[in-house]
Amino acid sequence: MLDDHTLTLPELNYMLVGEMLNDGATLYEGIWDNIAPLSASVYMVIDFLFGRSQLAYQVIALILVAFQCLVFNRLLLLNKAYNENTYIPGLVYGLLMSFFFDFLTLTPVLMGTTFLLLALNNIFNHIEFRAKQDEMILNIGLYLGIAYLFYLPNIIFGIAALLVFGIFTGTVARRYVLMLFGFSLPMMLAACYFLLKGRFTSFIYNFLDPLLNYEVEQYMSLQEIFILFSVPILLLILALVRVSQRARFTNYQVRLTQVMFVWIIFSVGFVFLSGVFAPNTFMVFVPSAAFFLSHYLLLIKKRWMAEIAFQVLFVSVILFNLGTFFDFFYSAKLLSYDNYLVQREDGWADKRILVLDYDMAPYINAYPATPFLNWQLSEELFRNPEYYDNLTILERGFSGDIPEVIIDTHDVMSPVFKRLPALKAKYDKRDGNIYYLKKG
Structure with a gap:
């Protein structure tokens, strides 16, 4: 699968942006595209180092996913989200991030999710310790701000953070202002940069306007998306039912489950705000799904039943990912992604x-x-x-x-x-x- 036969249309777009930037074009004026500025910068560096290399995108994505697994597992361990210290959340996170081949390439969604996880770590700390460190509150806003400069629909998680603070913490008004300052600072710096470069109007038209004035890019239908993620969705529903019983949970752990449920709700908003119906857009559900599925596996008293549930998830990754791609599972007949992959056209080579x-x-x-x-x-x-x-x-x-x-x-x-x-x-x-x- 590590070859350009799985090159998607969005991936090709990212490569073209990086290539044009390296050729001297200016973002949003010399290149009309709605890509976020930090993502464009990353693609420019990759093009400078590797050119149009999908393998480079895939290797960097694998490293980033491994880092996210470590960050996710560590934040749950340090914040005592479970009744035992375990690496199951990191394992489940890695499995879910392997569910479809476009999860394992370097997309703006993947890069932005890294900073959402860092923000989530600080949110958990604040809920547990009622942290007095102002820098932690500021960092939450900064991480969320950096996340939307990688992929603009991540801006919705700023609203989610405010909601979590309002419901689950007794944060004083001054710290709300501090978080909002951190949240808006990356955008203000980006706006100032383009203003000084004389491209502020182009920045607004290309980057900000498409957030609300967009056409849906439907690479796969909603029905196909539900078929593709049917097993994780089923397991997630079972997990939510089990966790709702709050078996042996502390009050703090109950609040964490509520926070992650809020994440699920805003992840739905994220998908519709992005307007892109492609499998990797639904990557935003992975942290919350991994959180609840790990709870589900740990709460099953009979270990052999937990092993069966885990094996169902593991086998579904193979069947729906490799089985769809190599056409040895029925999902290959139900899912069509021909409009998602680049169909080679050699008629204009080097022109x-x-x-x-x-x-x-x-x-x-x-x-x-x-x-x-x-x-x-x-x-x-x-x-x-x-x-x-x-x-x-x-x-x-x-x-x-x-x-x-x-x-x-x-x-x-x-x-x-x-x-x-x-x-x-x-x-x-x-x-x-x-x-x-x-x-x-």
Whole structure:
């Protein structure tokens, strides 16, 4: 599975962003995309070191998942979330993070989850000790702020933290202000950076606006998602029923279970806020699911029954991940992810091209030209060239980096060419709605 035959369309997008940044393009002005700034920086570094290497993404993701397992298990041990010291939570966390192949690649969701876990550790400490250290409260806000600079929908967990503080702690008003300051500081620093660079308007349009004004990217249907995660969902329901009995729980442990239940609720909000129906989006449920499933396994009195429950989870990982991919389990017939994987197109190898569509597969062996990488953000420009501002942006984009091939899937270049006759004269239209740059 560690090869580019499992390259997904979002992964290709991340690689293109890193490549364009290394070629000197500026984020949000030289690249029209809604990727978060810290994620874009990471992809730029990876492209500088490894180029378009999916293997690099996968290896770094494996290391990051291993680190998250350690962090998750450690925070539960230190905060005495269970009645015994155990490494079961880390094991369950690792299994759940292996449930589908796109969990084990470097996505913004994965990077942001790391900082959500660090924030969760401080939240647990604050609930247990009513911590007086102001820096701990500040760190909660900072970790959450860094998380949404990796993936903007993580911003919803700032609301979750405020809710947890209000319900489960007696935090004074001053510390709420301190946490809000830490939460907003990363955004303020990012905004100041783009303001000083003269790209503040582009920052708002590309990064912030899509949070509420977006089109759903549905790589898999909701029904397919439920089929894929059917076993963890079933076990989670059983775990919630068992944990709700609060068998042998201290008051502190009860509060922790309530906090993790709040996490589940806000994770649902996270999925709908992201607008991306792909398996790795549901990675946000892994910490809460691992927490409750570990409780469930530890509360089963008969160890052989606990072993059976664990083996069911373990075998389901193999069947739904490898079985779906290699087509030896029935899930392969129920799940379709052809629209999620990049279908190789070698017709434009080594050319600089512009794809006016959501399907970015033609870029697989080609190079992106012009800033208009994200069709969702740039579609309005091409469909409304009669507006002066739109036409100015288009003319500037093409003059700075003219593509050798324009793949006009939605037939939007005709009205653009009417208003930019000098640009039209440079192209021949062939093969349907594909324009080729004239030689000479």
